[in-house]
Amino acid sequence: MTGSPPRWSLGGRLSRWFALTTFVGLAAVCAAVYLEAEAHLRDRQSDLLNQYQQTLRYLASESGENWDMFIHKLDDLVRGRTDVSLELLSSDGNQLYHVGTTSVFTLNRRFRLENVGPSIRYVEAMISLDVAPDQLLLDHLIVVLTLGALVGTASISAIGYALVKKGLAPVGGLGRQISQLTASKLDDGMDGSNQPTELQPLVEQFNELLLRLRAAYEQLKGFNADVAHELRTPLTLMAANSQLILRGAHSTEEFRDAIESNLEDLNRLSSIIGDMLFLAQADRGVRARRIWVESLHGLCQTVADYHVEAYENERRRIYVTGDAAGHYDASLLKRALSNLVENALRYSKPNSPIEISISRQAAGVDVCVQSLGETLTQDVLTHMFERFYRASDDVGANRHHGLGLSIVAAIAAMHSGKTIATSEHCITRIGFFIQDARPDGIS
Template identity: 40%
Template sequence: MRPAPARPLVWRLSVWLAIQSLMGLMLVAMGVYLATAWSLSIREQETLEQRHAVVKHLIEEAVANADPVTLRHKLDDFFVGTTGVGLRLELPDGKPLYERAMQGAHNHTRAVTFEQPWPLDPQRSIRGALTLDTTLDDSLLERLAAILVVSALAGAMLISLTGSALVRRSLMPVLALSRQIRSLGPAGLHGRLDGIGQPEELQPVVEQFNALLQRLEQAYAQLEAFNADVAHELRTPLAALIGHSEVALSRPRSVQELQEVIGNNLDDLRRLSGIVNDMLFLSKADRGARARRVPVPSVAELVNEVVEFHEAALQEANLQSRVTGDASGAYDAALLRRALSNLLANATRYASPGTTVEVEIAMPLPDVLQLVVSNTGTEIGREHLPRLFDRFYRAEASREHSDLNHGLGLAIVAAIARMHDGQPFVDSHSGRTSIGLRLSTTAAAASSSSRQR
């Protein structure tokens, strides 16, 4: 089941921006509200303390004269023009001494209680309660809270709308890149993304994508060339098979003539089979096949076996052979024989008669095996060296025996090197050509060596 597509990026960014903005504005609003409430609370407390100090002073003066009536008159004078403040005084026996109630309905109040010594009875005290009306302050806080909440919501909505427009505008370069990418296809791989006007953050993306297009273009060109080469290589033996068969069937033939035709066809079929087998091997190597390593105590012994197998071809070409050096390690012996066989066959075809084909075994590094097959003959042009290990590539199509060589030998050598975590190499100068490969002794050593490099 196909997963549901994710919500648009603009929507997600706008929503998260609105949420974060709302959280930030609510924190600011809460700070403003708490600061205001704290300031009002301090002001109320100071008001009560001021009133308490005055009332305490008046009580002390009146009590000193033992004149409660004078105290009441002074308290009445004190509260003239004062609203929102109430006072209640009680004698030690609980009887009210003075009481002034706040006017109107008071839903929110703040009070402070106190005791004052009573001179008529030093062991006892009068009790008082001073009350302050905080309804206006509490109403102010309620209105402030409502205003702050509405402002935070409105601000978050405004930030969300402007943020959405800003995100859309910021994503315009991405949409432009998307349109450029959509216009690319197999026929237009030569095109590249235009990084002009793109923000700095997108420049690495443009560069990496253009590099990917470059690799894809090269791979596509190689694939087309490879398909053409395969068709060309298969067409020649198939055409020969068809021609021989048509000639054989054009008129009655003797058994000997038919056997000759079948023999010729068998040679072409073997060549076709070799091409197909080599292509299957290269395909497996391209899919990441690895060499099956086993301990090889003596590489020189393995090389001598391959040289002995090619001894007849070397003698026919009037060539000598020499093997120098030795090494040991873990390799795929069968693949190593195949690579050496291809290198020796290549050297035998192009070496000058009367010269020596040399196979050198060395270990330039403790975990690297180097095998080099050298021959004396016509040099390979420098322009051909980078492509010498490409499939079906021949430095000179007119060279001797090129009709028998279908151009996959060195490509297989390169594939075997890669399967051993190594690489092939070639050098040709001063009339001497050296082709070989470097292999890691073990897979663990290869990974360790790559980390060190």
């Protein structure tokens, strides 16, 4: 069994990123300061070597070829100094002059001096500058800058953590508001008046979600009441018929009538339960089982012929126009069409024709049933596909349990489609759009 993923703190993550950013920024500044200080010291050391080199060349030219005078002047220049050493080598590599101490950290400059003696054509001069104090200064600067960066990062991070915690306080307020919501308080929503601008979209989206949940909750309550009502009516009739039969002696014909009445109510219960199970499967996301249908016209004509025979006494006429082919669930389409035609026959004007139209669209097919009757209001068109909804309260309407058009909507959804409902100038057009199958076979 896999455990839940580790929880992490938004405030902690923001604080860590803030601390890391601060440290990187301070480290970059400290590095720049160090590099600038090092470059300044290197320039100063190079300038100092240049001065010594120019001074030696001047002393060599001033002394002419008098070696002793040249050495005397060199002693005056460098002897007794601890920051510089001077070494003169003959052309064959012999040491002619050396003064000064050696150091681990030195900066050397080698160059040639000519005509410094009567028999000396030239000498190799090497000046060594002791840079240990400068290096010690740089090492000390590294320590100071590192400690400054660490202390600065710690201080700024502490302040940043406090600011982040304060900035996230409204999120905690939203959490407290959410914890106080109950099923009976979904209409209250969340108060975003005191929330920052960044949280306003979240509050608005959450309140819209609460409204959808409220609508679904009310629909569920209404659905439960409708189911209880639809199941109670046939059960009550069956119980009443059974009690009447048990109260006295009855003929065989009376027993037969009672059993037939109970059987009719049982069939009604079975139909309601079957329709509810089908809708439950559709709600779980069951998709249509698509097969190749060569002609939707022929499928619709089969449904039309069945209903013409069922309403033979009324001499109703049902026309089918248009055609299309594709991958569809034929049995589901027959069921949806049957419900639509049954609904049209029930509510249209007597002896008026009914038309089943098939229209090819860019991404699918429209299948609609058109009939003549009263123009339906927008409220009826909006709610007619809801479960147990009835636009009429007459006795004939109450013989049907109000799930027919809900099943049509479910079948359309199983084909990745939608319902269609329009009513103008006494012409009502109800149907559905079914989307063509995708190349990968998914509905």
